[in-house]
Amino acid sequence: MKKQDVQELFNQCMEQATADELKVIHQLLTGVQRKKQKYNDSYISAILNMEKFPSDNEYKISIPINTLTDNSLGIVHGGITATVLDTVMGTLANTLVPEGYGAVTSNLAIHFIAPGKGEKMETIAKIIHKGTNTLVIEGTAFCDNGKKIAHCTGTFFIIKK
Amino acid sequence: MKKQDVQELFNQCMEQATADELKVIHQLLTGVQRKKQKYNDSYISAILNMEKFPSDNEYKISIPINTLTDNSLGIVHGGITATVLDTVMGTLANTLVPEGYGAVTSNLAIHFIAPGKGEKMETIAKIIHKGTNTLVIEGTAFCDNGKKIAHCTGTFFIIKK
């Protein structure tokens, strides 16, 4: 990929950009920076501008809700909700395993409850079961008004890194 | 959001951009264009450069695999897999409902099978059950070598738009 090609594509985007598109491009580029600075450890986390709040035996992650996160109906895309839930649950899982081990998602069961709307989506992960080979974790996603968007449970395998 | 702020952020990103970051920025901006041109109907679909292949009673979507789709272990992020599966299953579901109706995800159950690797992730959605109030859809994600990455089933509610 040549720098010039990226520059030209950017110029094209900017020429006709709506106010909404400017915000989206800004968030995407902020994401590239966040990933480079290792504030987030994956591009998808970085681009969604995930904010992390660890605490004892729990983990919270929040993201801004806007056109970038929405589906064609103007509510948060179910895949985005699943992504943040998988991330918050997996992050908690990884804090629970011994040194030299990691936790990988074996399965997720998500119930979608209500449309994701408002300024922010907040998610919280809690422990259901902590075993020697597996973890069962619960994740819940909320609107900023406290309404539940989705509820998820997942099994995580504990594996040697 | 001022144009100038976006321009400055872009310049910062470009100054120190690695070859890999140039590719990521190019894909993100291509996504912004794809959304503007209505080639994809949500930003997440556009940014992941989802290619759609409808056919009778089935639907396929594929995305390129690269650093943009990967998690911190260098394999496709489980949330990305979930997002493409939710999209391909929901898209199939929406082709099956009568005029004036839509299909929304009620729940998803995803089994993660093997790491997503290679150049492309291909997904296919099939009908398990087509009822008057609900649909049950199956989605499978594959590496380009044919290996299964994940298997998913979901219930979709049929609602009046």
Add this chain to the structure above:
Amino acid sequence: MKKQDVQELFNQCMEQATADELKVIHQLLTGVQRKKQKYNDSYISAILNMEKFPSDNEYKISIPINTLTDNSLGIVHGGITATVLDTVMGTLANTLVPEGYGAVTSNLAIHFIAPGKGEKMETIAKIIHKGTNTLVIEGTAFCDNGKKIAHCTGTFFIIKK
């Protein structure tokens, strides 16, 4: 079915019955009585000798653990655990719907955590979400020593009877 055939089959069973089989036959016949007396509203609930403990916004059901409930490995059969969880969750769901409505299971996602052992399996159902068209309910099964056997979530449709 002639009375005499049932009597002969019973005699056969009794002739060679081990102590364990006597207990099983006694529990099965107790189940037939419990169903007849409407103490339980289905044969499976009656035969498993389900004891019900309703309370505000929660529901508990317990069953005795013995050879009748065990699988070939000598631990509670996963299907029995699923049956009690489905029953306790569905029973709670049905207490939450308006007069003239019922709740039917749309889906269940069960994580099996540890072997069901001991004298009793205790289950508890709690509300995750109470909507106008659906309910999301959580169910947990425990050994009598407090160890979790399984965790389940389910969506229930609210339908007119």
Add this chain to the structure above:
Amino acid sequence: MKKQDVQELFNQCMEQATADELKVIHQLLTGVQRKKQKYNDSYISAILNMEKFPSDNEYKISIPINTLTDNSLGIVHGGITATVLDTVMGTLANTLVPEGYGAVTSNLAIHFIAPGKGEKMETIAKIIHKGTNTLVIEGTAFCDNGKKIAHCTGTFFIIKK
């Protein structure tokens, strides 16, 4: 448990038994015989009179539908459906593991599709993924008219016996 107590309970049951109850008692006692003769390896399988049909890379189990299998609405109890699905999937799983190993259910995700009615419920299990540590299996339950009752997927752990 004394023989005499069982005999007395049986006599009580028989005195007032309806035609339907006679059939139920006969099926239950047949189950006790089937378990004793090792035709079925658990009481729940024996009492439900599960018939097994192994074949290459698939497994089928069918049960008679009657008052014994029904819930209070007169359709097959969701827990019974879950039990037969868990059994057929687990039985297939156990045919796929090496000598000295067993397969145990890690999780099940069941979508209930239509009421179980008719004379028989037929279930079939198929392989979704066969790995070295886990298996992903699919199970489907049908009425004898071919209508789907439920669809299930599950992850099974392969463990040393």
